[in-house]
Amino acid sequence: MTQTIIASATKELAIGFDQPFVMIGERINPTGRKLFSKELKERNYWRVKKEALAQVEAGAQMLDVNVGVPLADEPAIMGEVIPLIQSITDVPLCIDSSIIEALEAGLSVYKGRALVNSTTAEEEVMERVLPLVKKYDACVVAISNDDTGISEDPDVRFEVAKRIVNRASDYGIKPDAIVVDPLVMPIGAVGSAGTDVFKLLGRLKNELKVNTTCGASNVSFGLPNRHAINNAFLPMLAAAGMTSAIVNPLHEGLVQSVRAGDVLNGNDTNCKNWIKVNRAPAAEGADSNRGGRGGRRGRRRKAS
Amino acid sequence: MTQTIIASATKELAIGFDQPFVMIGERINPTGRKLFSKELKERNYWRVKKEALAQVEAGAQMLDVNVGVPLADEPAIMGEVIPLIQSITDVPLCIDSSIIEALEAGLSVYKGRALVNSTTAEEEVMERVLPLVKKYDACVVAISNDDTGISEDPDVRFEVAKRIVNRASDYGIKPDAIVVDPLVMPIGAVGSAGTDVFKLLGRLKNELKVNTTCGASNVSFGLPNRHAINNAFLPMLAAAGMTSAIVNPLHEGLVQSVRAGDVLNGNDTNCKNWIKVNRAPAAEGADSNRGGRGGRRGRRRKAS
Numbered sequence: 001m002t003q004t005i006i007a008s009a010t011k012e013l014a015i016g017f018d019q020p021f022v023m024i025g026e027r028i029n030p031t032g033r034k035l036f037s038k039e040l041k042e043r044n045y046w047r048v049k050k051e052a053l054a055q056v057e058a059g060a061q062m063l064d065v066n067v068g069v070p071l072a073d074e075p076a077i078m079g080e081v082i083p084l085i086q087s088i089t090d091v092p093l094c095i096d097s098s099i100i101e102a103l104e105a106g107l108s109v110y111k112g113r114a115l116v117n118s119t120t121a122e123e124e125v126m127e128r129v130l131p132l133v134k135k136y137d138a139c140v141v142a143i144s145n146d147d148t149g150i151s152e153d154p155d156v157r158f159e160v161a162k163r164i165v166n167r168a169s170d171y172g173i174k175p176d177a178i179v180v181d182p183l184v185m186p187i188g189a190v191g192s193a194g195t196d197v198f199k200l201l202g203r204l205k206n207e208l209k210v211n212t213t214c215g216a217s218n219v220s221f222g223l224p225n226r227h228a229i230n231n232a233f234l235p236m237l238a239a240a241g242m243t244s245a246i247v248n249p250l251h252e253g254l255v256q257s258v259r260a261g262d263v264l265n266g267n268d269t270n271c272k273n274w275i276k277v278n279r280a281p282a283a284e285g286a287d288s289n290r291g292g293r294g295g296r297r298g299r300r301r302k303a304s
Numbered sequence: 305m306t307q308t309i310i311a312s313a314t315k316e317l318a319i320g321f322d323q324p325f326v327m328i329g330e331r332i333n334p335t336g337r338k339l340f341s342k343e344l345k346e347r348n349y350w351r352v353k354k355e356a357l358a359q360v361e362a363g364a365q366m367l368d369v370n371v372g373v374p375l376a377d378e379p380a381i382m383g384e385v386i387p388l389i390q391s392i393t394d395v396p397l398c399i400d401s402s403i404i405e406a407l408e409a410g411l412s413v414y415k416g417r418a419l420v421n422s423t424t425a426e427e428e429v430m431e432r433v434l435p436l437v438k439k440y441d442a443c444v445v446a447i448s449n450d451d452t453g454i455s456e457d458p459d460v461r462f463e464v465a466k467r468i469v470n471r472a473s474d475y476g477i478k479p480d481a482i483v484v485d486p487l488v489m490p491i492g493a494v495g496s497a498g499t500d501v502f503k504l505l506g507r508l509k510n511e512l513k514v515n516t517t518c519g520a521s522n523v524s525f526g527l528p529n530r531h532a533i534n535n536a537f538l539p540m541l542a543a544a545g546m547t548s549a550i551v552n553p554l555h556e557g558l559v560q561s562v563r564a565g566d567v568l569n570g571n572d573t574n575c576k577n578w579i580k581v582n583r584a585p586a587a588e589g590a591d592s593n594r595g596g597r598g599g600r601r602g603r604r605r606k607a608s
Binding site: 194 | 355481495496499502528529533535536539540561564565569573574578593
């Protein structure tokens with residue numbers, strides 16, 4: 001089964017169907033955050049370090065790094081922030097920008113094999129991003145929209161993804177270096193947003209055989225109690241074939257949901273990681289046999 | 305799509321693939337509970353009433369009723385408890401016993417259309433339970449084990465389920481009156497327990513076209529932090545084709561997980577029920593637009 005290998009200088013990470021679901025921490029992103037934007041513009045990176053460490057501590061296996069601030073020198077900032085983060089944590093990074101020069105600035109100082117966020121199927125985007133991906137032997141997130149926009153039809157989005165994979169191979173970039181984002185719609189607006197993406201993921205896994213990612217919290221946009229929707233969604237996505245997601249690992253219950261999904265999808269051998277993370281201290285007694293109506297099944301019927 | 309209709313005297317409930325996931329409350333069951341067993345034997349039913357009301361209040365759409373106590377007159381107790389519960393709540397009931405006379409005692413006083421828990425594929429069981437189901441025009445839970453026991457092979461369990469459905473039709477019981485239990489194994493012991501049941505549910509939905517149920521908490525038997533595993537499991541089961549489950553609706557987060565699953569599986573039209581249950585009071589302000597990195601997708605790349 002396809003494995004997509006991302007790496008820092010000292011650590012390799014496999015995104016794959018038989019691997020634990022990869023959580024890419026989203027917190028290093030100034031979008032909508034006035035203070036963070038101001039600090040970045042002033043080259044004050046204390047928050048970058050704080051968010052990096054907090055997310056890794058919470059369980060993120062990768063970090064997304066976006067330093068896009070209007071009117072700032074984004075390439076220069078990216079060129080400083082990437083080595084800074086790599087000096088304090090060994091998790092692999094996802095270099096996230098809509099400015100090609102910032103992508104290049106990050107890639108040129110990145111140690112290891114980065115994930116580039118992102119390309120779409122827009123011609124002018126692919127022809128700028130894909131050569132960069134090839135030059136640095138990176139992996140790339142491929143977003144399933146094109147010049148006509150984002151289709152609500154999941155089969156159209158599949159064809160768009162396929163087009164990117166084919167174009168990438170023209171540049172010598174193999175499918176295992178591509179992580180497709182099938183685009184999660186808000187379910188408050190598109191009632192079939194869940195079932196659509198589950199079906200689409202099946203096709204991406206079985207037909208295109210590519211790993212996948214998404215901004216999972218988009219599904220709950222506009223609804224109350226978003227965390228509960230997002231936390232239920234992640235294991236369902238994993239069961240349907242999603243292999244990573246861009247998330248906030250600090251949200252309550254999120255990392256736990258993802259790990260439970262790993263167990264239930266058979267990607268935590270012998271439940272080893274779950275037991276390690278959840279084991280009650282020995283002195284508190286055996287918690288594991290309480291709860292549930294364990295004896296319900298297998299009850300022999302009394303012949304009477 | 306197949307709908308299985310259960311009813312009380314005044315309320316109909318449809319279990320179905322395009323319906324909200326049905327939670328069958330499991331708390332009325334004296335198994336492993338000394339005090340509850342003693343009370344039942346003494347015909348003291350205060351706890352029965354309490355558990356019935358608490359589970360309905362928490363969100364259960366049906367109640368399982370098991371009054372099996374060794375050395376007690378189970379048929380007599382069932383004959384008293386069923387009308388008692390029906391006098392205080394209008395949710396349909398699931399009559400649960402391994403003693404045929406207790407099943408009959410419950411069915412003979414039940415008002416509406418009950419769910420009988422259960423038959424297996426054991427010949428001596430089917431030939432006693434199925435005529436009873438037919439006589440009272442009830443529905444029946446069909447457990448996927450036979451005289452040889454419980455197979456670890458999900459394809460074998462499928463064939464066992466098929467055998468029960470075929471035998472039932474000999475008695476004039478149609479597939480829409482059958483709710484198959486595909487048997488959830490403990491994932492701490494059987495690493496493929498999750499993926500096995502997801503596949504099996506697909507076959508039961510698409511090939512046999514039957515509704516399904518299970519004792520969902522069996523999956524976490526033996527593991528620490530069982531609630532987190534169970535809560536992740538339920539929406540995944542629903543996405544795979546499960547349409548009901550026997551659960552404890554009082555467990556923290558369980559009902560919320562199931563309802564989130566309804567939203568994500570497209571079974572809560574316009575998220576109407578979710579919004580109703582989760583809406584923040586107006587005075588607290590608009591909670592719905594916070595959280596998540598909503599603007600991540602659809603960002604136009606700047607041509608530079």
